[in-house]
Amino acid sequence: MLEGKRVLVIGGAGFVGSHVVDQLTAEPVSEILVLDDFVRGTRRNLSDAARDGRVRIVEGTIRDTDLLRRVMGGVDYVFHLAALWLHECVEHPRAALEVNVVGTYNVVEAAHQAGVEKVVYSSSASVYGDAVFTPMTEDHPFNNRTFYGATKIAGEQFLRAFHEQHGLQYVGLRYMNIYGPRMDDRGAYVSVIMKVLDRLERGQPPVIHGDGTQSYDFIHVEDVARANILALESEATDDFFNVGTGIKTSINELTELLLRITGSDLRPAYRPNEQMFVTHRVGGTEKADRMLGFRARTPLEEGLRSVVDWRQDQQGPS
Ligand SMILES: NC(=O)c1ccc[n+]([C@@H]2O[C@H](COP(=O)([O-])OP(=O)(O)OC[C@H]3O[C@@H](n4cnc5c(N)ncnc54)[C@H](O)[C@@H]3O)[C@@H](O)[C@H]2O)c1
Numbered sequence: 039m040l041e042g043k044r045v046l047v048i049g050g051a052g053f054v055g056s057h058v059v060d061q062l063t064a065e066p067v068s069e070i071l072v073l074d075d076f077v078r079g080t081r082r083n084l085s086d087a088a089r090d091g092r093v094r095i096v097e098g099t100i101r102d103t104d105l106l107r108r109v110m111g112g113v114d115y116v117f118h119l120a121a122l123w124l125h126e127c128v129e130h131p132r133a134a135l136e137v138n139v140v141g142t143y144n145v146v147e148a149a150h151q152a153g154v155e156k157v158v159y160s161s162s163a164s165v166y167g168d169a170v171f172t173p174m175t176e177d178h179p180f181n182n183r184t185f186y187g188a189t190k191i192a193g194e195q196f197l198r199a200f201h202e203q204h205g206l207q208y209v210g211l212r213y214m215n216i217y218g219p220r221m222d223d224r225g226a227y228v229s230v231i232m233k234v235l236d237r238l239e240r241g242q243p244p245v246i247h248g249d250g251t252q253s254y255d256f257i258h259v260e261d262v263a264r265a266n267i268l269a270l271e272s273e274a275t276d277d278f279f280n281v282g283t284g285i286k287t288s289i290n291e292l293t294e295l296l297l298r299i300t301g302s303d304l305r306p307a308y309r310p311n312e313q314m315f316v317t318h319r320v321g322g323t324e325k326a327d328r329m330l331g332f333r334a335r336t337p338l339e340e341g342l343r344s345v346v347d348w349r350q351d352q353q354g355p356s
Contacts, residue, residue, distance in 0.1 A: 039271050044069040046113045048100060048145060049120030051079025053220050054160065054213075056087065057263035058117055063090045065267070073109050074120065075099040083220050100141035103148070110152040115270055118145050118193075119160040123224065127186035138189030146196045150206050157208040158269045159197055162190045163255075163280065163321055165212060173322040176212070176278050194278060201276045209269040209330075211262075214282030214321050218259030218341060219348035230289055231345060234296050243304045244297070248311035250290035255282040255320045258336035258344070268330045280321035283334040292338075299343055 045062055049055040050072035056079065062070050072084065072095045087093050098105045100120050110116070120141065127134040142159075149157050166174050167181035180191055193210075200206040223232035234244040265281045293306050326332040336344075 040065045040067050040115075042066070042068045043114040044071065044112055045115045045117070046071045046073060046109060047117045047119065048073045049079065049118070049160070050074055051076060051081065051083050051095070052119060053079075053083070053218075053222070054216060054259055054262055054266075055079065055117070055119040056083035056220060057218070057259050058119070058266050059084060059087045059093065061260075061263045061267055063087055063093065068092065069094065071096060071109060071113065073098060073100070073106075078123070078222075099137075100144050101136055103144050106144050106148040107151065110148045110154065113152060114155050116145070116149050116154050116157045117160075117266055117270070118142065118157060120145075121160065121189070124164070124184065124186040125224065127184065127189065131185045134185060134189055138186075139192045142189075142193040143196050146193075146200050146206070150200050150204050155207060156270055156275070157197065157206065158266050159193055159208060159210045160266075161194050161210045161212045161278065162187065163212045163214050163282070163319060165191050165194065166319070166321075168317075169319060172318075173284060173320050174280070175322040176280060176325050198276060207275045209272070209274050210278040211265060211269055211281045212278055212321070213262055214255035214257050214280070214319070216259050216262050217256050217345060219344055220259070221345065230292065231296065231342070234293055235300070235346065235349060238296070238300050238302050238304065241304075243307045244293050246289055246293060246306045246308050248289075249308065250293065250306070251288050252317040253286040253288040253291075253320075254318075255285060256287055256292070256338055256341070257281065257283050257334050258341035261334040261336055265326065265330065265332045268332045272330045274329050277329070279326040279330060279332075280323060281326060281332070282321040282323055283338075284320065284323040285338070286318070286320040287338060292342075295339055295342055296346075299339065299346055
């Protein structure tokens with residue numbers, strides 16, 4: 039299905055997007071276009087992929103409709119991952135509105151006008167907010183109370199409306215908490231991984247905010263990238279899927295794993311809670327398994343090791 043196709047990855051220099059690009063280089067596509075304005079993504083994330091002659095990087099923003107029209111011309115498939123992150127949405131809601139809402143509208147409109155065959159949209163489990171029931175299945179209500187979640191719901195609804203009105207084919211993926219190589223320390227919920235590792239490197243005890251029982255579904259970025267490609271290749275359209283492991287891990291358990299992996303005998307220090315948007319979340323995985331053939335493969339301990347190894351590579355030989 040991907041043979042000879044031209045694929046556009048919007049937000050492709052970011053954490054997840056760069057792994058999607060990496061995995062696309064293993065496919066028989068004819069061209070992989072990356073559109074990113076580098077507010078958060080980096081060229082370094084694409085340094086391996088950029089050696090592949092089929093990868094072309096365009097620096098620009100999804101707020102620019104003329105650019106989008108040009109870039110989208112002749113493209114068969116679009117992965118849309120560009121967004122401002124949760125904390126940006128708290129501090130700069132208008133900027134987030136411009137990117138996540140208006141920018142996403144621009145992407146949807148341009149994809150329709152260019153006759154794109156399918157769009158895979160990065161949504162978020164944030165649309166669910168605090169769980170009304172667990173595991174949260176895709177028909178869990180939008181219990182979201184954050185601006186970030188609001189922007190993700192808007193994107194989902196734009197796609198659905200364009201499908202209804204114009205037959206635009208799309209799938210929306212609602213990610214749980216993603217970690218892995220190229221993550222930074224600004225991600226909500228997962229930033230604890232980088233912060234704990236930073237402190238361990240300095241010989242300081244890891245800090246846990248609250249009692250550490252808050253728990254999340256941590257999924258490795260390579261699994262998420264694979265879910266994107268499976269979503270594109272599947273027959274599914276006009277539908278939404280959780281992308282998670284279905285396993286809940288507490289911050290205490292996560293910290294213990296990091297201490298074990300790094301061989302540290304430091305003990306965590308507990309501090310008062312910081313702002314927590316959501317404290318317990320796990321998504322149902324059955325629908326993605328059944329309809330996309332997606333099942334997360336990377337066990338948490340192995341995945342965390344990949345983060346530790348990647349950090350060491352970044353630092354170079356000591
Ligand atoms: N990381 C997670 O745990 C997580 C969880 C749920 C949902 N998501 C969603 O998945 C997607 C990818 O997340 P990520 O963690 O890779 O984030 P990221 O910030 O690393 O990637 C987003 C990319 O979009 C780019 N970008 C931002 N604004 C842009 C604009 N106006 N025009 C063009 N490019 C722009 C950034 O430079 C960045 O490279 C996002 O839509 C995010 O909301 C992520």
